[in-house]
Amino acid sequence: MVKGNQIVITGASGFIARNLRKYLSEKNIKLVSISRNDFKQFKNEHKVISKNYDEKSLLSKIQNSDALIHLVGVGKQSVKTDYNMVNVEFTKHIVNLSKKAKIKKFIFTSGLGVSSNTSLGYFISKYKAEKLIINSGLNYTIFRPSYIVGKDDLFTKYLKKQIKKGKIEIPGTGTYSIQPIYINDVVQIILQSVLQTKFKNRIIDLVGPDRITFQQYVKLFSKGTRTIIKKINLEDVCHTAITNSNSDFGVDDLNILIGNFKGNHNKLRKITEIKFQSVVELLKSGSLL
Numbered sequence: 201m202v203k204g205n206q207i208v209i210t211g212a213s214g215f216i217a218r219n220l221r222k223y224l225s226e227k228n229i230k231l232v233s234i235s236r237n238d239f240k241q242f243k244n245e246h247k248v249i250s251k252n253y254d255e256k257s258l259l260s261k262i263q264n265s266d267a268l269i270h271l272v273g274v275g276k277q278s279v280k281t282d283y284n285m286v287n288v289e290f291t292k293h294i295v296n297l298s299k300k301a302k303i304k305k306f307i308f309t310s311g312l313g314v315s316s317n318t319s320l321g322y323f324i325s326k327y328k329a330e331k332l333i334i335n336s337g338l339n340y341t342i343f344r345p346s347y348i349v350g351k352d353d354l355f356t357k358y359l360k361k362q363i364k365k366g367k368i369e370i371p372g373t374g375t376y377s378i379q380p381i382y383i384n385d386v387v388q389i390i391l392q393s394v395l396q397t398k399f400k401n402r403i404i405d406l407v408g409p410d411r412i413t414f415q416q417y418v419k420l421f422s423k424g425t426r427t428i429i430k431k432i433n434l435e436d437v438c439h440t441a442i443t444n445s446n447s448d449f450g451v452d453d454l455n456i457l458i459g460n461f462k463g464n465h466n467k468l469r470k471i472t473e474i475k476f477q478s479v480v481e482l483l484k485s486g487s488l489l
């Protein structure tokens with residue numbers, strides 16, 4: 201990357217953004233990171249605090265940037281915050297801002313399982329956001345990630361919290377599968393998508409090499425701890441999710457978990473040519489704990 205070029209990151213204090221900003225900063229890439237709240241700044245980083253990402257305060261700061269990585273999103277709804285507001289309308293605002301600012305590349309994290317046939321509210325909002333980006337005329341890469349895991353993602357933090365309490369609860373049978381991908385691989389791939397033209401205007405699944413049942417995942421995660429693993433009736437977990445917006449699993453978290461979505465890892469491997477970290481190996485080594 202030519203010195204002086206810059207990357208804009210929205211939702212700067214989120215999980216992917218924190219890890220990505222650290223990685224890019226270590227690569228000496230100039231960053232403009234935007235968040236609604238204050239956050240710790242990395243080297244080469246320009247911090248922007250903005251409650252509503254208004255054009256007036258942002259346009260001059262992001263003008264002509266090499267890429268904007270849009271990492272704002274919600275996976276749970278409440279009366280105050282719904283999918284349309286954040287995942288669709290807010291994305292529309294950022295797309296318009298990117299066009300005005302002549303951003304050279306727009307990168308978006310959608311979701312594994314998003315398709316024109318989906319009936320899930322969360323996926324519908326991500327699908328609409330994808331369409332806005334595709335129709336914008338911007339050079340884009342859309343990633344559809346499965347569970348991105350590291351030390352500080354929500355899913356890992358949730359499991360750690362349960363281990364502390366001595367019991368991990370599995371919604372339903374636990375025989376549904378996930379295809380987790382390691383955050384350190386994700387940040388590398390995102391940078392590749394900024395730098396390499398082969399990512400131009402593509403939608404790519406962001407999935408790891410292993411598919412593993414949730415039950416196996418939890419067993420490996422808690423290996424060596426004295427944690428009881430208990431299956432909970434899916435109806436009960438659903439009931440809590442529906443009636444309590446602060447529950448650990450939201451309604452759509454559950455739908456996605458039991459949805460058994462499968463991504464195309466070979467396509468990702470071919471395009472990135474990186475050596476992927478097996479999340480199963482990470483779990484076996486206990487390094488996510």
Ligand SMILES: NC(=O)c1ccc[n+]([C@@H]2O[C@H](COP(=O)([O-])OP(=O)(O)OC[C@H]3O[C@@H](n4cnc5c(N)ncnc54)[C@H](OP(=O)(O)O)[C@@H]3O)[C@@H](O)[C@H]2O)c1
Nearest residue numbers: 211212213214215216235236271272273309310345347348
């Ligand atoms: N992590 C995964 O496994 C995964 C998988 C599939 C897709 N994704 C997608 O990837 C993106 C980033 O994921 P993440 O795991 O890093 O999520 P995250 O930790 O929840 O971060 C999302 C960020 O979005 C911003 N945000 C939330 N509500 C907002 C609002 N109303 N207005 C403005 N900003 C708002 C917040 O940034 P500030 O607090 O800094 O303002 C928040 O930190 C999301 O779109 C998510 O759907 C993630």
